[in-house]
Amino acid sequence: MLYRVMADAVVGLHLSFVLFVVFGGFLAWRWPRLAWLHVPTFLWVAGIEILGWICPLTYLENNLRARGAAGGYADSFVEHYILPLLYPELLFPGGFSRSWFIWIGIFVLGLNGLIYCQLWAKHRRQLGNF
Template sequence: MLWRWLADAVLVVHLGFVLFALLGALAVWRWPSVAWLHLPALVWGAYVVLAGDICPLTPLEVHLRVAGGEAGYDISFIERYLLPLIYPDVVQGDAGRGLQQTLGMVLLGFNAAIYALWIRRRR
């Protein structure tokens, strides 16, 4: 049971990181110093999504699940948890990879627009 709780905790942290990478630029409007945390998170998140790499939190979660007697998986966090929520009818694999890259571009574009507006507003 402990392993499952730890795996779930890693999952929650991972989801929190994804949300921070996606929406952290909005927090910069209120707390400008958050940019020092958000920009590296954004760069890392965009790299992982666009390169098709796997975040180290994914293998950690899988390891904890397997240690707890659950089944593991061999795809990325985004393919496992987010794509089925966003695009439930899409088959994973190559189609999922294309959607993942699209999400990466949306991530960068959305945050670039928010930062551009923020910089413009501050001038």
């Protein structure tokens, strides 16, 4: 039971990380210093998606789930509703092609690139007003 709870906590952390990657640029618009944390995270995730790597949190979660397989419900809320959000191949039993992951990586780079270009322009305009 403890391993299942820990695995669910890792999934929650993983989901939070993914949400930060996607929406962190908007947060950096409000709090520019947050960019020092957000830029490396979105570059990391884009690299994972484009290069086909697997996030270390996935390995940790899988290890905890394997250790906790002895008891509890057959399917938890997290396993049923949140895991398919993090691992789209669970939504598409026939497979989630490699090109989709590359496009996800390109989307992450493009969205955050646009946000940071605008943030940089805003910063330059503010410097010019002094």
